Amino acid sequence: MLAYVIRRLLLMIPTLIGIMLVNFAVIQVVPGGPVERMIAELQGTAVGATERIAGSAGGELRQQQPRGGGEQQSTYRGARGLDPEFIKELERMFELDKPVHERFFTMMVRYLRFDFGQSFYRDQSVITLVLQKMPVSISLGLWTTLLVYLISIPLGIAKAVRDGSRFDAATSAVVIIGNAIPGFLFAILLIVLFAGGSFWSVFPLRGLVSENWAELAWGARIADYFWHMALPIFALVIGGFAGLTLLTKNSFLEEINKQYVMTARAKGLDERRVLYGHVFRNAMLIVIAGFPGAFVGVLFTGALITEIIFSLDGLGLLGFEAAINRDYPIMLASLYFFTLLGLLMNLLGDLMYVLIDPRIDFERRAA
Secondary structure, three states: OHHHHHHHHHHHHHHHHHHHHHHHHHHHHOOOOHHHHHHHHHHOOOOOOOOOOOOHHHHHHHHOOOOOOOOOOOOOOOOOOOOHHHHHHHHHHOOOOOOHHHHHHHHHHHHHOOOOOEOOOOOOEHHHHHHHHHHHHHHHHHHHHHHHHHHHHHHHHHHHHOOOOHHHHHHHHHHHHHHHOOHHHHHHHHHHHHEOOOOOEOOOOOOOOOOOHHHOOHHHHHHHHHHHHHHHHHHHHHHHHHHHHHHHHHHHHHHHOOHHHHHHHHOOOOHHHHHHHHHHHHHOHHHHHOHHHHHHHHHHHHHHHHHHHOOOOOHHHHHHHHHHHOOHHHHHHHHHHHHHHHHHHHHHHHHHHHHHOOOOOHHHHHO
8 A cells, every 4th residue: 555655655756747738828828917017007007906016126117118119019018119038027017028948947946945935915925825815715625525424424324224205205306406506606695695785694704713712712712703604604515415415325226226235134134224334335435435536526616616606715716816916926826726626635535545445545446
């Protein structure tokens, strides 16, 4: 197993480099960029950005704009009539004055040391920003995944045992409705109903905790935290439990109809022991082992819209604002972080297969 883990860790290196290379190349050809954005900012035509460069850097760059002169050719939109030296200064400021391959190599060397540089439009390092936003996204991902599993596994087992009954039909209707309603639409409905939209003002509308959270006692802090997280997590759980419930049911149905279950029943074992002593481990293999991947999936897919709707300042919202502002350090660092996390979680999922069922041997399979 140790040799398998080492091989997987080594394979992560070219995989990570390949993913970063493809996305870095796409960013180079996408219209717009930090230089064009700064030009639009200085000319007063920039729209949609949430953070801007302020202070002396902007003042110095404004002073470099020409007071007159002829038209200058430039590859940047909106750069006509600007001094070429001013454009070069912008490129140096955004570290775009070097060849593409050199910039990519330098970036990957820094990223391997977990040096993600400075944000273009925030006066903070990227790692500081990521650490600041991480508690929100981790909270959403962890609690959502735990609740989805705590609901889906018992419900799926109950549906498998009562397959074809009224209970199965009724819960299937709930599952189908939950799967059909988009998570963001359900989030808006929750705000309208319970966050002061039009009916009751029971839950807060924004933030991870209250402004006076640090002044509260520990018990009140915990209650305040879950009070703020209730609606966002509920919105994510509604959209995420349907697929896992059906997967659990189908896994149990497949195992229940196998020969070893019939043999166990023929030996006189009671149904509870057959179900939880023999069927559970085999049926739950694919469900439980997928926990790490499900956690990453919540971070990748549902967190962004939920953070925007509920004004939660997490990694999803940070990445969205970075894409709008063409803040390349944050964009690429977020991609690097999530890709590395996803690869490590996939490895953890494989190790959980072995933990749940020791009969699985990846070394033998590889041989």
